[in-house]
Amino acid sequence: MNIKNILLVSPMYRELQALIEKEAPHKSFRFMPEKELSQDDLSWADALVSFNLKTEYDYSTVKWVHSLGAGVDRFLHKKDWSQEVLLTRTICSFGQRISEYCLSYILKDLQLHDRFQEQQRQKIWVQSTPKLIREQKVLVYGTGEIGQRIAEVFSGLGVNVYGVSLGGKEKAGFTKVMTLDTHFSVLNEMNYVINTLPLTDKTEKLFDDAIFSGLSNAGFINVGRGASVDDNALLQALTTNKIRFAILDVFEQEPLADSNPLWDHPRVQITPHISAITTPSEGAACFLKTLKNIDDNRLLANKVNTNKGY
Missing domain, CATH: 3.40.50.720 (NAD(P)-binding Rossmann-like Domain)
Structure with missing residues (x-):
C-alpha cells in the first residue's frame, strides 16, 4: 500500500x-x-x-x-x-490505565472510604472492617487486550476474575471465560462487573434487565461504550439493589445531557470518558x-x- x-x-x-x-x-x-x-x-x-x-x-x-x-x-x-x-x-497503555481506574474504585469501595468520610464529617468514631480484595469475584465483559490486562492486574492480587466473550475462549488471568449465552448462572456470585466491550450490533443495549436482574448487590463499572447499557434498566437495577453502585465513564451521548437522571443519582459516579485517554x-x-x-x-x-x- x-x-x-x-x-x-x-x-x-x-x-x-x-x-x-x-x-x-x-x-x-x-x-x-x-x-x-x-x-x-x-x-x-x-x-x-x-x-x-x-x-x-x-x-x-x-x-x-x-x-x-x-x-x-x-x-x-x-x-x-x-x-x-x-x-x-x-x-x-489503555489496558493499564483502565485497570488502574477500575481498581481505584473497587478499593475505595472495599476500604469503606465514603463511610469513613461521612463519619469524619459527623465526628463519629465507629470502627468497621474493610474487605479484602482477594475475597472478591469480578466479572469482566470483554477478554481482548484491555480485558486481559484487567484480569492480569486483578488476578495478581488474588481476585477470581471471570470473563465473558463472544467465543468463550479461555484466556490467561481468567478463572473461567464464558459466552453471552452461558454466563447467566454466575451473575449472582459476582461482587463487581466491569464492561470493556466494543460497541457492535451484538453489544448494543447488552446490559439490560436480563443481565442486571441476575446480579445481587454488585458494583458496576462501564469503561466500554455507553450504548452497551440500557440506562433505564440500570436505574431500575439501582432502585432494586441489583446494582449497589455504578461507575460510568462512557455514555451513549457525550457530553451527558444536563437532564439525564444519572447526574443526580446518589449511587452513580460519573467521569468524563477519561479512563483511557x-x-x-x-x-x-x-x-x-x-x-x-x-x-x-x-x-x-x-x-x-x-x-x-x-
Missing part, C-alpha cells in the same frame, strides 16, 4: 504535528481540527488519522483510516465500510509504528476486523 498524503484531524493536532512530522519527512501531512475538515481534504488524502469525528464523512476515498483511540465504533457501527479501506486502531506521545508512537509497518508490508497487530467491529 502506497501512503503518501496523510490527513490528521484531532483536537490535539498541534501536539501531534510536533511529534509526527519530523519522524516522517518523506510524507505529506495536513494537520487540523475537525471544524476545518472538508471532503476535499479527504479526497486529497491517502490516509486519515482521527477519532470520534462528529460529522459523517465518506471514508471510501482513502486507503487507510487509523483511529487515535482503541474504539472504532464511530467509524463502523451501523455504517457501510468499504472492504478496500484498511482500518487500524491505537494500542498503547490517548496522550499525544502515545498516539503519535502507535501511528508512526503502524505507518512503518504498512510501508514495510509487515503484519499489523492493530488491524481491525471491520466485519466484527473490533
Whole structure:
C-alpha cells in the first residue's frame, strides 16, 4: 500500500504535528481540527488519522483510516465500510490505565472510604472492617487486550476474575471465560462487573434487565461504550439493589445531557470518558509504528476486523 498524503484531524493536532512530522519527512501531512475538515481534504488524502469525528464523512476515498483511540465504533457501527479501506486502531497503555481506574474504585469501595468520610464529617468514631480484595469475584465483559490486562492486574492480587466473550475462549488471568449465552448462572456470585466491550450490533443495549436482574448487590463499572447499557434498566437495577453502585465513564451521548437522571443519582459516579485517554506521545508512537509497518508490508497487530467491529 502506497501512503503518501496523510490527513490528521484531532483536537490535539498541534501536539501531534510536533511529534509526527519530523519522524516522517518523506510524507505529506495536513494537520487540523475537525471544524476545518472538508471532503476535499479527504479526497486529497491517502490516509486519515482521527477519532470520534462528529460529522459523517465518506471514508471510501482513502486507503487507510487509523483511529487515535482503541474504539472504532464511530467509524463502523451501523455504517457501510468499504472492504478496500484498511482500518487500524491505537494500542498503547489503555489496558493499564483502565485497570488502574477500575481498581481505584473497587478499593475505595472495599476500604469503606465514603463511610469513613461521612463519619469524619459527623465526628463519629465507629470502627468497621474493610474487605479484602482477594475475597472478591469480578466479572469482566470483554477478554481482548484491555480485558486481559484487567484480569492480569486483578488476578495478581488474588481476585477470581471471570470473563465473558463472544467465543468463550479461555484466556490467561481468567478463572473461567464464558459466552453471552452461558454466563447467566454466575451473575449472582459476582461482587463487581466491569464492561470493556466494543460497541457492535451484538453489544448494543447488552446490559439490560436480563443481565442486571441476575446480579445481587454488585458494583458496576462501564469503561466500554455507553450504548452497551440500557440506562433505564440500570436505574431500575439501582432502585432494586441489583446494582449497589455504578461507575460510568462512557455514555451513549457525550457530553451527558444536563437532564439525564444519572447526574443526580446518589449511587452513580460519573467521569468524563477519561479512563483511557490517548496522550499525544502515545498516539503519535502507535501511528508512526503502524505507518512503518504498512510501508514495510509487515503484519499489523492493530488491524481491525471491520466485519466484527473490533
